[in-house]
Amino acid sequence: xxxxFSSAFISLIFCCSPVxxxxxxxxxxxxxxxxxxxxxxxxxxxxxxxxxxxxxxxRATATSAETLQKTLEMMERYxxxxxxxxxxxxxxxxxxxxxxxxxIASAFIIEAGRPSPETLRREHAAGRLAGIGEIATQLNGMxxxxxxxxxxxxxxxxxxxxxxxxxxxxxxxxxxxxxxxGNPLLLEEVLVRHPKLRLYVxxxxxxxxxxxxxxxxxxxxxxxxxxxxTWVIPRSAFYDYLKALVRAGLGKRLxxxxxxxxxxxxxxxxxEAIEEAEFLSKEQKRDILYNNAVRFLxxxxxxx
Ligand SMILES: [Zn+2]
Numbered sequence: 001x002x003x004x005f006s007s008a009f010i011s012l013i014f015c016c017s018p019v020x021x022x023x024x025x026x027x028x029x030x031x032x033x034x035x036x037x038x039x040x041x042x043x044x045x046x047x048x049x050x051x052x053x054x055x056x057x058x059r060a061t062a063t064s065a066e067t068l069q070k071t072l073e074m075m076e077r078y079x080x081x082x083x084x085x086x087x088x089x090x091x092x093x094x095x096x097x098x099x100x101x102x103x104i105a106s107a108f109i110i111e112a113g114r115p116s117p118e119t120l121r122r123e124h125a126a127g128r129l130a131g132i133g134e135i136a137t138q139l140n141g142m143x144x145x146x147x148x149x150x151x152x153x154x155x156x157x158x159x160x161x162x163x164x165x166x167x168x169x170x171x172x173x174x175x176x177x178x179x180x181x182g183n184p185l186l187l188e189e190v191l192v193r194h195p196k197l198r199l200y201v202x203x204x205x206x207x208x209x210x211x212x213x214x215x216x217x218x219x220x221x222x223x224x225x226x227x228x229x230t231w232v233i234p235r236s237a238f239y240d241y242l243k244a245l246v247r248a249g250l251g252k253r254l255x256x257x258x259x260x261x262x263x264x265x266x267x268x269x270x271x272e273a274i275e276e277a278e279f280l281s282k283e284q285k286r287d288i289l290y291n292n293a294v295r296f297l298x299x300x301x302x303x304x
Contacts, residue, residue, distance in 0.1 A: 140174070226238075230274065
């Protein structure tokens, strides 16, 4: 006996898989901090964690194709409609080609001059690049106010490009990393010189709470992401920080980002850390997961 399935029956099966249902029920999310297969770590190593002694979750992906596939799976599952993506220009463009609607292409800069501001200008003019950063030069000990970064801020202000910068108290264990070079007060000269710069700071400068609050009060153009601190430090420490920022009235300038790097499963962990924060209202969670990024990226305005 032949068994025949009607197309209605088949679509019923596919429409109602748990993943699809979950994504359909979920309101949209924007991930302001994604990387295209960074950093270089041995395949399979656990994700970062702090403070030691601790063991991170997950295992590092092997190839760019795997990182991309798993990142897209997480974006699908959690209904992440846009991601601010940085990596080498080559890999970033490969990812954008695979899912053009999903990613905002940006340049990862760990060493000033590579890629050069001239290259970024050319890439932007060619319609390939829509952001600058993560500027991660603090990982090499370079502070935000270093003159070597000035051409990037100048260019971003001129071209009206969003910029992500790592300026915080901790980062990966690299020989030249300096916590002192991550004090958000070092952004002040940059913000004074570039009042139109659309800048946001990784991890809201964790744990420089007072300094970050001062910068965000004084410079209204400054936003912040909540990225690695959603999964790399103890949940209690993240909540203390988030609660303090929200109590200070900064809930309209905080944006979710996963900073998934080579561990795409942390995307879900980061989102759940926001969703499970009992001290946040439903509206405050929506602001962090979506609304604030829409405003910062001007997705609600006509393309210029
Ligand atoms: Zn990052």
